[in-house]
Amino acid sequence: MSTSNLAEFKENLKLRTKRFAHDCVKFSLDLPKNTLGNHIRGQLIRCSTSVAANYWASCVAHTVPMIISKLSISIEEADESEFWLEFAVDEKLAIKERTEKMIQEAHEIASILIKSRQTLQNR
DSSP states (O other): OOHHHHHHHHHHHHHHHHHHHHHHHHHHHTSOSSHHHHHHHHHHHHHHHHHHHHHHHHHHOSSHHHHHHHHHHHHHHHHHHHHHHHHHHHTTSSOHHHHHHHHHHHHHHHHHHHHHHHHHHTO
């Protein structure tokens, strides 16, 4: 990948992870105001925003091990976001149609980041 393509890829993924975080936050704010809704809200807001924050941090990291570490955190947080979205549906706090795109996006982001991490580890 050329330097300009890599820069464009990074910027697009930065925007995509931030958009994912915004979508999850908006969804979370609509969850019921009860014990379980509050718990899922807090967890989903924390992990979805962490996907973006840690990916952004990986883009300015100074060493390959630091980049890999930040990517690994983003992968874990994307997977956790997917879990909480599915859990909200399982508990009937949300309808599946409302979460499908976010679940797919969490999965796709994790897949992209896993491939990026593998590429760095194989250098």
